[in-house]
Amino acid sequence: MVVENLDRGPLTMDELARVIAGEIPVGAYVNLGIGQPTKIADYLTPEQEVVLHTENGMLGMGRRAEGDEVDADLINAGKVPVTELPGAAYFHHADSFAMMRGGHLDVCVLGAFQVSVTGDLANWHTGRREDIPAVGGAMDLAIGAKEVFVMMNLFAKDGTAKLVEACTMPLTGVGCVSRVYTDVAVFDVGSDGLRVRETFGIGFDELRDRVDVLSGLRPGLH
């Protein structure tokens, strides 16, 4: 059944970060993508014993560095200075990406332009000619981590849903997304199709009316 949170939502990205942080498994090795997913680190608790991976060669990444802690040699994937936690480890880039590709990372959380109902992800390039393509580690993460979560607003600025039948933007990975966290709902993407897990500030019926790819779903059946 869908959990409808009619009294809270749509969520801010910070509130959503807290929701996602709460659902990261205890003891997981996790990579948080550049941008909004970085916020999730602020809501992980010590009891979760989550170890953060950063693609530029570190496990055991701590919080953002402040003041005198800033060290130009210690940055995260977004090139922001960070701190190291006890038990941290450094390694070179080929090892860092072997951790992804080799299936050693438990979870990664990425932002997205579009996600399809079959878990295709588009998050690296708008496809517009005037935009410079820049993929970074997104494609390696998308196909490498055991679970790929997406964190995004459900609706684009023009009001169209970013959860789509088929992505129109260039793909990052095929069938790689397993869960989509948005400001108004959380979706599971499985081999048997899309399921709504939870809504925020909107009922299931209204959500279904606003999102084309949900039109066939009935709340009681999933």
Place this chain on the structure above:
Amino acid sequence: MSRSQIMQSADDSVADIEDGSTVLVSGFGLAGMPVDLVDALIRQGATDLTIVANNAGNGEFGLAALLKAKRVRKVMCSFPRQADSYIFDDLYRSGQIELEVIPQGNLAERMRAAGAGIGAFFSPTAVGTPLAQGKEHRSIEGREYVLEHPIKGDYALIAAHRSDELGNLVYRKTARNFGPVMATAATTTIAQVNEVVKTGLLDPEVIVTPSIYVDRVVRVDSRSYTVQGAR
């Protein structure tokens, strides 16, 4: 081959780099970027270069300065577009520079393969995306892969923290990034370091890049620069 040489200056270290060379440049943003070697390369004047690096320069520093000096024909990198990559952006938009975008893991692994004598390898990264178009695909045990070829450099310019007189290298924190991989993948590897210690003073258990991969070492003064995002 001959032992690593300790060079007297960054300029001596890069003096023989020829026009048209493929140069691997370490660094993730500015962390681990061999800024002194790149500055020396700008003074040296080699042009028509192919640069392999993670980014396409930040601000007007290091790699960005090399691009600004119009010495680079092509950049092979994973992430050219950044808040402060305006020099590359202008060159790219005006058609003055060629760009090959490579997923970061494939970029690293293609250099690792070059250094390890691997002819090519099948990677699952980028399957089904525009970056796999035109490449050979193969299904292996039910999963789809793309054939990726090694990237070999004529030169690698890398930054490490400390060297001994043999050229064994250790790095510092996330400034390690591409250095160890690039060191293996070039015909001639040149390392700038903050300190050269007597041979025997580095713990053999913690050496990251063994001297066999390193041709030249030059000590440079560490310098500070503004860290993007620092507050």
